[in-house]
Amino acid sequence: MFNEDYLRYKELVDSHLLGFLPEIDQQSETLYEAMKYSLSSGGKRLRPVLLLAANDFCGGDINTALPYAIAVEYIHTYSLIHDDLPCMDDDDMRRGKPANHKVFGEDMAVLAGDGLLSAAFEIMLRDMLLYFDAPDKLKRKVRAANEIAKGAGCRGMVAGQVADIESQGRQCAKEYLEYIHLNKTAALIVSSLKAGAYLGGGTKEKLDALTSYGEVIGLGFQIADDLLDVYGDAETMGKNTGKDYARSKCTFPGIFGVEAAEQRLEDLTVKAVEIMEPFQEEGEFFTQIATQLSKRDK
Amino acid sequence: MFNEDYLRYKELVDSHLLGFLPEIDQQSETLYEAMKYSLSSGGKRLRPVLLLAANDFCGGDINTALPYAIAVEYIHTYSLIHDDLPCMDDDDMRRGKPANHKVFGEDMAVLAGDGLLSAAFEIMLRDMLLYFDAPDKLKRKVRAANEIAKGAGCRGMVAGQVADIESQGRQCAKEYLEYIHLNKTAALIVSSLKAGAYLGGGTKEKLDALTSYGEVIGLGFQIADDLLDVYGDAETMGKNTGKDYARSKCTFPGIFGVEAAEQRLEDLTVKAVEIMEPFQEEGEFFTQIATQLSKRDK
Numbered sequence: 402m403f404n405e406d407y408l409r410y411k412e413l414v415d416s417h418l419l420g421f422l423p424e425i426d427q428q429s430e431t432l433y434e435a436m437k438y439s440l441s442s443g444g445k446r447l448r449p450v451l452l453l454a455a456n457d458f459c460g461g462d463i464n465t466a467l468p469y470a471i472a473v474e475y476i477h478t479y480s481l482i483h484d485d486l487p488c489m490d491d492d493d494m495r496r497g498k499p500a501n502h503k504v505f506g507e508d509m510a511v512l513a514g515d516g517l518l519s520a521a522f523e524i525m526l527r528d529m530l531l532y533f534d535a536p537d538k539l540k541r542k543v544r545a546a547n548e549i550a551k552g553a554g555c556r557g558m559v560a561g562q563v564a565d566i567e568s569q570g571r572q573c574a575k576e577y578l579e580y581i582h583l584n585k586t587a588a589l590i591v592s593s594l595k596a597g598a599y600l601g602g603g604t605k606e607k608l609d610a611l612t613s614y615g616e617v618i619g620l621g622f623q624i625a626d627d628l629l630d631v632y633g634d635a636e637t638m639g640k641n642t643g644k645d646y647a648r649s650k651c652t653f654p655g656i657f658g659v660e661a662a663e664q665r666l667e668d669l670t671v672k673a674v675e676i677m678e679p680f681q682e683e684g685e686f687f688t689q690i691a692t693q694l695s696k697r698d699k
Numbered sequence: 700m701f702n703e704d705y706l707r708y709k710e711l712v713d714s715h716l717l718g719f720l721p722e723i724d725q726q727s728e729t730l731y732e733a734m735k736y737s738l739s740s741g742g743k744r745l746r747p748v749l750l751l752a753a754n755d756f757c758g759g760d761i762n763t764a765l766p767y768a769i770a771v772e773y774i775h776t777y778s779l780i781h782d783d784l785p786c787m788d789d790d791d792m793r794r795g796k797p798a799n800h801k802v803f804g805e806d807m808a809v810l811a812g813d814g815l816l817s818a819a820f821e822i823m824l825r826d827m828l829l830y831f832d833a834p835d836k837l838k839r840k841v842r843a844a845n846e847i848a849k850g851a852g853c854r855g856m857v858a859g860q861v862a863d864i865e866s867q868g869r870q871c872a873k874e875y876l877e878y879i880h881l882n883k884t885a886a887l888i889v890s891s892l893k894a895g896a897y898l899g900g901g902t903k904e905k906l907d908a909l910t911s912y913g914e915v916i917g918l919g920f921q922i923a924d925d926l927l928d929v930y931g932d933a934e935t936m937g938k939n940t941g942k943d944y945a946r947s948k949c950t951f952p953g954i955f956g957v958e959a960a961e962q963r964l965e966d967l968t969v970k971a972v973e974i975m976e977p978f979q980e981e982g983e984f985f986t987q988i989a990t991q992l993s994k995r996d997k
Contacts (some may be wrong), residue, residue: 423849428878429858431865436853483813488786507786511809512861515781518813522820526845533841536834543831543841547824553719555734555815560727563810580726609859624839637939 410450413463414470421471421524433507435513436520439478442496447622448473448593454686455597455611459604462516465538466600469545472521473593476553479517480512480589485560510692518553525549545596552592561585566652578651579620586626587619601629614676614687621694622667624662626653631659670694704984708748711761712768719769719822731804733811734818737776740794743922746891747772752894752984753909757902763896766826767843770819771891774851777815778887780808781841782860823847828992843894850890859883866949877918885917886923887980907977912974912985919967920991922960926949929957968992 425433449470485492485500486507493503498644502510526548551557561584568581594611603611616672629648631654653661675692677684723731733741747768754764783790783798784805784992791801800808823844849855866879892909901909907964929952952960971989975982 423852423854425858426878428862428875432853432858432861478907479813483809486806486809488809510863511781511784511786512857512864514813515777515816516853516857518816519848519857519875521843523848523852523854526841526848527839532847533838536837539834539837539841540831543824543827545836547828548789549820550817550821550824552819554721555723555727555730555814559810559814559817560723560730563730563807564726566806566810577726580724583728640847 404686404689405692406454407450410453411446413467414444414446414449414474417467417471418474421468421520423523425522425570425622428594429581431505431509432512434518435509436516437502439482439495439501439513439517440602442477442498443495446474448477451590452593452597455594455603457597458611458680458686459598459601459607461597461601466597468524469542469549469596469600470593472524472546473549473589473596474547475521475524476558477589478522479514480553480562482514482517484595486510488641489562489566505643506612520584521548521553522550534618541602544599548592548595548599549589552588552590552595557584557588557592557599561588565650571651573651574654575656578653578656581651582620582623586623587616590622591617595621599659608649610676610680611687612686614673616690617669617673617676618691618694621666621673621691622695624666624669625694627654628659628662628666666694700795705748705988708751709744711751711765712744712772715765715769716772719766719773719818721818721821729803729807730810730814733799733807734814737793737799737811737814737815738773740796742772742776742794745877746775746887749888749913749988750891750895750898753786753901754899755895756909756978756981756984757896757899757905759895759899760863764895764927766822766838767847767894767898770822771847771887771894773815773822774847774856775887777812777849778856778860780812780815784808786923787860787864805991819851820844820848839897839900842897846890846893846897847887850886850888850893852892855882855886855890859886863865863948865876868948871872871949871954873954876951876954877982879949880921880951881914885914885933888917888920889913889933908978909985912971912989915967915971915974916989916992919964919971919989922951922964923992924965925952926957926960926964946968964992 417530419437422433422436452470453463453466457463462669469561481495482501484490485495493500501513505513525542529539529542532542536685561581564577564581565585568577590611592614595608598611670691674688676685711832717735720731720734750768750771751761751764755761779793780799782788783793790798792798799811803811824838828839830840851857855927859879862875863883864880866875889910892913893906896906896909951963968989972986975985
């Protein structure tokens with residue numbers, strides 16, 4: 402679905418994803434298997450790809466940024482495992498395979514999520530230890546990790562997940578809907594882009610552009626996802642569809658209808674392209690991602 | 700139960716615990732309440748106290764270490780919330796109050812735990828941003844946070860929790876039992892002590908002593924806890940007792956009997972005191988904690 406650059410970044414992430422797992426004891430094999438299972442079950446790796454692309458865009462070295470890209474994907478993966486739990490969204494399928502808790506049990510799924518979230522920070526902090534003789538790089542890394550922590554946490558993704566759950570079955574205002582999307586989905590996307598910008602040592606202009614761009618495509622990404630939930634079929638999605646709708650969750654198509662949602666997605670795409678326009682060819686990777694948004698499959 | 704120094708450290712932790720919660724939006728009030736609920740429900744604050752004491756012992760400034768002490772208590776608190784979940788230990792009571800999931804629901808309890816774990820790293824990383832002009836202090840902080848991440852994660856506490864769950868109803872060897880305790884309980888205690896030593900800029904001698912000391916009291920702490928589960932009453936414990944025994948979990952008294960467990964606890968106390976002996980009065984705080992171990996209440 403994406404271009405060569407995308408695939409190159411994705412390939413790098415895919416090939417290093419498991420290698421960054423902390424070495425764990427034989428006694429924890431089940432934990433290891435459970436974490437590995439969800440890390441290996443595919444996905445577009447959008448967040449780490451964006452981090453690596455932002456780092457490139459700002460002139461950074463790709464290998465220096467890699468641990469942070471991996472960390473972001475660990476965080477995204479943990480969030481999917483916990484979201485799928487019976488007490489949360491209660492989804493049996495994820496990316497075309499049984500959800501983590503269906504394979505390893507609920508207890509192990511909770512712990513695999515906890516393990517991945519912890520591992521994400523372990524990876525970043527361990528990496529920082531290697532840069533004690535390069536203070537400027539060390540600072541960039543601290544900034545990047547701080548940004549990722551914010552996006553993942555209770556002012557970001559976790560807050561969005563709470564709002565999403567609380568919206569179920571409720572009449573929900575447009576502002577609340579935007580709050581959910583900005584946090585549940587956009588926050589970690591924005592953090593990935595900002596982290597990449599920090600790692601690459603980008604200018605304020607680039608950092609600001611990537612931040613706005615991230616918010617816009619984050620919202621678009623969620624609307625596209627909700628649209629697929631309405632008209633997608635289970636095969637394309639790799640998970641059961643129509644569930645959010647059935648649960649009367651607070652979604653854009655749910656409130657405004659499919660047509661309005663498609664129009665909003667279109668508008669967001671245009672806006673994202675506009676934000677990156679000043680950078681001309683340099684920003685092309687990001688405009689391409691934005692234009693692909695409305696055509697995406699899961 | 701502990702001395703004046705202990706209470707001074709504990710007081711400092713208690714009075715700053717909520718103040719370190721990231722400011723979150725009104726829309727996330729339930730999340731905030733759920734996190735606050737478990738942070739405020741008492742507890743001895745052993746881990747942050749040990750961190751602060753280790754930092755003092757190594758000559759550090761207490762205010763510089765505080766965010767890391769708070770972070771460790773956030774991590775401990777998240778682990779209790781997740782441990783109590785129906786799919787895990789299924790405990791309705793914690794510290795004399797209904798468990799988090801009994802008050803806020805299972806979904807919110809999962810998210811409150813996720814939020815606290817993320818917040819712990821957010822607190823440490825935000826603190827690092829303040830030390831960009833003091834590279835030596837920044838490095839100490841990175842080392843401390845790295846240590847805490849390791850102790851909390853899938854090579855530490857999470858691994859221990861997995862082993863603990865897997866031990867249920869199984870015949871379990873002494874080595875496996877020790878593996879559970881070393882990870883489930885001792886790991887975060889050791890990390891707290893090591894983090895304090897790093898923050899305080901301690902010598903290798905002090906760091907090594909605190910590490911060994913932490914392993915020993917960590918094991919002791921768990922045996923004392925398991926003993927209370929056997930003969931404690933629910934009122935003293937603030938939670939239901941006899942449950943681990945009923946579930947035939949892998950515990951020291953469960954395998955070797957109560958008397959052997961008491962003897963082992965005694966031996967560990969002696970060992971902990973021996974480890975700190977070379978430091979004479981300087982190490983008194985730690986020897987006192989060790990001798991209190993066998994007399995502890997929850």
